[in-house]
Amino acid sequence: METERLIKIFYPPRGLLKVVSKSPLKSELTAVDEVSLKVNEGEVFGLLGPNGAGKTTLIKMLCTLIRPTSGRVLIGGVDILQEEDKAKRLIGLATADERNFYWRLTARENLEFFAALSNVPRARLKRAVSEALEQVGLTDAADNMFYSFSSGMKQKLGIARALLVNPRILFLDEPTRSLDPITALGVKQLIRKRFADDQGKTIFLSTHRLEEAEQLCDRIAIMDGGRVIFVGSVGELRKKVTQKDKYIVETKGLSDKWLAKAALRESLHDISLSNIDGNGSWRLEVKTREGDSVSKLLGEIVAGGGRVVSCYKEQCRLEDLFIDLVKGGRSN
Numbered sequence: 001m002e003t004e005r006l007i008k009i010f011y012p013p014r015g016l017l018k019v020v021s022k023s024p025l026k027s028e029l030t031a032v033d034e035v036s037l038k039v040n041e042g043e044v045f046g047l048l049g050p051n052g053a054g055k056t057t058l059i060k061m062l063c064t065l066i067r068p069t070s071g072r073v074l075i076g077g078v079d080i081l082q083e084e085d086k087a088k089r090l091i092g093l094a095t096a097d098e099r100n101f102y103w104r105l106t107a108r109e110n111l112e113f114f115a116a117l118s119n120v121p122r123a124r125l126k127r128a129v130s131e132a133l134e135q136v137g138l139t140d141a142a143d144n145m146f147y148s149f150s151s152g153m154k155q156k157l158g159i160a161r162a163l164l165v166n167p168r169i170l171f172l173d174e175p176t177r178s179l180d181p182i183t184a185l186g187v188k189q190l191i192r193k194r195f196a197d198d199q200g201k202t203i204f205l206s207t208h209r210l211e212e213a214e215q216l217c218d219r220i221a222i223m224d225g226g227r228v229i230f231v232g233s234v235g236e237l238r239k240k241v242t243q244k245d246k247y248i249v250e251t252k253g254l255s256d257k258w259l260a261k262a263a264l265r266e267s268l269h270d271i272s273l274s275n276i277d278g279n280g281s282w283r284l285e286v287k288t289r290e291g292d293s294v295s296k297l298l299g300e301i302v303a304g305g306g307r308v309v310s311c312y313k314e315q316c317r318l319e320d321l322f323i324d325l326v327k328g329g330r331s332n
């Protein structure tokens with residue numbers, strides 16, 4: 001799948017629409033701004049970004065649900081704007097929104113309805129529905145009413161619906177939203193093992209969880225304000241953003257003079273001091289690029305009459321990487 005300078009601008013309603021529309025837009029809004037992405041065949045690709053970054057809008061454009069303002073999308077070599085019907089046969093979409101199902105129909109009846117809408121041939125329809133239910137582990141609940149389903153089951157039924165056309169590429173908008181950790185794990189295994197590894201499908205999913213993206217995705221893109229600000233593996237993201245390591249040093253017996261001097265040090269940026277117990281124990285947090293300067297600091301603590309109780313390097317949290325990157329992008 002490939003996108004070329006894909007743009008979506010939402011315009012405020014005009015004329016009569018202004019009266020009937022509930023759109024809060026006062027001026028135009030570029031929700032997706034020149035996005036060019038290449039997703040490889042069989043790849044699990046994750047889309048991340050803060051609320052309002054443009055993830056859902058991008059996914060909807062890729063699935064032909066909304067029309068781009070400009071740009072091109074190719075799926076398996078098919079231009080989705082020029083050959084929409086052909087493209088639709090390659091695409092499955094599951095959103096995190098279960099409102100699209102009929103609450104008073106069973107899971108099976110719901111899928112049969114959507115299979116018919118997707119032009120799944122009559123002769124194959126019942127089997128396609130049973131297979132989709134089986135794939136997501138809902139065979140036993142197939143004849144229960146949709147309203148009796150738990151969030152996890154609804155989410156899985158959404159994925160089953162996306163499988164009805166046996167798509168080559170599966171778009172999943174927040175597939176683990178509001179799922180408990182165990183159900184989420186089941187859904188992740190389904191995506192990674194069954195759909196990607198066993199069936200060779202290409203997966204394009206959005207998520208708010210970097211840990212999840214790290215477990216699941218070969219590569220990710222991070223969006224902010226409609227733009228893609230990073231593309232690569234989570235490992236590459238770590239390398240790009242982790243400029244400084246954080247060391248935590250706990251000490252005892254340091255003089256006030258020493259502590260005041262430490263706070264002013266220029267060679268170590270970002271040193272922060274906190275009193276642990278009001279009893280002469282201090283915690284120093286040091287952010288630095290060079291491990292050497294930490295060993296120098298430890299030497300100075302000892303030379304200043306202090307004692308090093310412990311010293312360890314704190315692994316950068318994935319959320320911090322994400323926040324650094326988004327903030328960095330905004331200050332440019």
Ligand SMILES: Nc1ncnc2c1ncn2[C@@H]1O[C@H](COP(=O)(O)OP(=O)(O)OP(=O)(O)O)[C@@H](O)[C@H]1O
Nearest residue numbers: 010025029031049050051052053054055056057058
């Ligand atoms: N139909 C629409 N009309 C006007 N503005 C829209 C429309 N759909 C989305 N937007 C706006 O486009 C921007 C991107 O929204 P989008 O739903 O794509 O973000 P998102 O990254 O999916 O966010 P979230 O993480 O909250 O799901 C937002 O500012 C949103 O308000």
Ligand SMILES: [Mg+2]
Nearest residue numbers: 055056057173
């Ligand atoms: Mg969204």
